[in-house]
Amino acid sequence: MSKGAVGLTAGYWPENVYRYLAIPGMSLDEGLITRPGRRRANHPALIAGETAVSYGELSNDMDRMMKALLSLSEGKPARLCVALGQSTEAVKIIFGALRARWIVFIADPSLPAEDLASRCWRFTPDLVITDSSEVQQSLHAQIEGARVIHSRELDGKESKLSPPKGRQDFQAPAVALAMDDGRLVYHSHASLLAGAVSWSAFVSLHADDLMLALQPLHRWESLYSLMPILFRSGSCLLADLKDPEQVARSIKKHRPKFTILPRLEARRLYQSENKPVVLAIREALQGLFVSVTDPFTVLGRIRLRNLLEKPALLTYGSQQAGPVLSSHPTWYLDAAVGMPVTNVDVWPLNPATGNPLQVPWETVEYGEVGIKSPMIGVGYEDAAETQAHMRDGWLRSRIVATMDPNGLFYIQSKVDD
Numbered sequence: 001m002s003k004g005a006v007g008l009t010a011g012y013w014p015e016n017v018y019r020y021l022a023i024p025g026m027s028l029d030e031g032l033i034t035r036p037g038r039r040r041a042n043h044p045a046l047i048a049g050e051t052a053v054s055y056g057e058l059s060n061d062m063d064r065m066m067k068a069l070l071s072l073s074e075g076k077p078a079r080l081c082v083a084l085g086q087s088t089e090a091v092k093i094i095f096g097a098l099r100a101r102w103i104v105f106i107a108d109p110s111l112p113a114e115d116l117a118s119r120c121w122r123f124t125p126d127l128v129i130t131d132s133s134e135v136q137q138s139l140h141a142q143i144e145g146a147r148v149i150h151s152r153e154l155d156g157k158e159s160k161l162s163p164p165k166g167r168q169d170f171q172a173p174a175v176a177l178a179m180d181d182g183r184l185v186y187h188s189h190a191s192l193l194a195g196a197v198s199w200s201a202f203v204s205l206h207a208d209d210l211m212l213a214l215q216p217l218h219r220w221e222s223l224y225s226l227m228p229i230l231f232r233s234g235s236c237l238l239a240d241l242k243d244p245e246q247v248a249r250s251i252k253k254h255r256p257k258f259t260i261l262p263r264l265e266a267r268r269l270y271q272s273e274n275k276p277v278v279l280a281i282r283e284a285l286q287g288l289f290v291s292v293t294d295p296f297t298v299l300g301r302i303r304l305r306n307l308l309e310k311p312a313l314l315t316y317g318s319q320q321a322g323p324v325l326s327s328h329p330t331w332y333l334d335a336a337v338g339m340p341v342t343n344v345d346v347w348p349l350n351p352a353t354g355n356p357l358q359v360p361w362e363t364v365e366y367g368e369v370g371i372k373s374p375m376i377g378v379g380y381e382d383a384a385e386t387q388a389h390m391r392d393g394w395l396r397s398r399i400v401a402t403m404d405p406n407g408l409f410y411i412q413s414k415v416d417d
Helices: 028-039 055-073 088-099 113-123 133-142 189-202 220-231 244-254 263-270 272-284 298-308 383-389
Strands: 044-048 051-054 079-083 103-106 127-130 147-150 173-178 184-188 210-213 235-238 258-262 287-291 312-318 322-326 345-349 367-372 394-403 409-414
Touching: 028 044, 028 055, 028 088, 028 189, 028 220, 044 055, 044 088, 051 055, 055 088, 055 127, 079 088, 079 113, 088 103, 103 113, 113 133, 127 133, 133 147, 173 189, 184 189, 189 220, 189 322, 210 220, 220 235, 220 258, 220 287, 220 312, 220 322, 235 244, 244 272, 258 263, 263 272, 263 287, 263 298, 272 298, 287 298, 298 312, 312 394, 322 367, 345 394, 383 394
Parallel strands: 044 235, 079 103, 079 127, 103 173, 127 147, 210 235, 210 258, 258 287, 287 312
Antiparallel strands: 044 051, 173 184, 312 322, 345 367, 367 394, 394 409
16 A cells, blocks of 8 residues: 555655564464574563563463363363463463464453453453452452363463464464453454554564553553564563552663553543652653543643653554554654554545545545554454444544644544544
8 A cells, every 4th residue: 555545745754763564474383482492592681670581481371371270171262261460471372372362352351350250251262360369259250151260270280282273374373352342352373463563663672671561461552662672682570560669670770762652541640659650761861651531632742742751652552453653753743643554554434424535634524534464353243243343345443534734633523422
């Protein structure tokens, strides 16, 4: 697709950043763990507190977890729901399941038990894993037909079973995420690997860089703080804002490059208990990406920049598509959300119908942002849900935006359902 198709006819594009990149044909576990493990076995892949897990160790732990999971299903494919906090163990379990060719739903562990059970029920899991005994007891009573276990029950489990043989379909559903309305979108190995490739290219991540992930992996913001840096064979620092002092110590010690936070989470940085985190960000990070889904004020962005004394970079994204429009560290305006990221095309849709307009961004005053990229999820719960989200191959964003001559986009409003 031409530059004009994405509204960049006269626009700026960051120097040394690819507009499009091919996506390698491999599984997510191969691309993010096994392949880097062969190249940099002793390099830290994950850092949490005082613990560092090298790529070699992570690859071995992933295989061990795969065998433990297969022992629970007698080697058969299964559907796994994980409700785990931010930890290296969560990463190992998720990737172990993907290596076993299971389908994984990454649930929000902070949800009330009843809401968590409802989300799990939608997914119809065979197995649920949590790291909370209280949650385990609650889910066991509410989810019929699924085995609910504590993550520690996987310790010491051995199996001689191997993952399924034969050609793997990288476009098939592999990971489910809950959208804002609670319904599920399914991603494939290919769509998530495309996200890792695209975001790591857009923000220019390298093997010596380190990213910070501050949330459990049920949110796209945290997944995109983890996956892209692993694809580049770098390191990811796992932390949780629930422990500001530990987060601050980790940031100062390891000096990550960027992190991504949802807008509501970024607002927590103004709270007094998070002052150590703010001071650490000032000292170490190159910038903070804040994800937005609504119109925002320039004043709010300037306030955050003044608080952190670092660039307050914005990005619009979703559980369905990952990052779509984003500020670039070298090019942004305070009133704009940003430009399309690597491998993402956007086209104006009619906000009333969702249908693509016949003319590009340069010739319309505003339009709903339609998205086309290899990062988009591969399916929903049913065909009706797919029809509601897709129009002629374009994903409806439900946000109305306008574009300036530089190719930067400005969020105007949201589309009412």
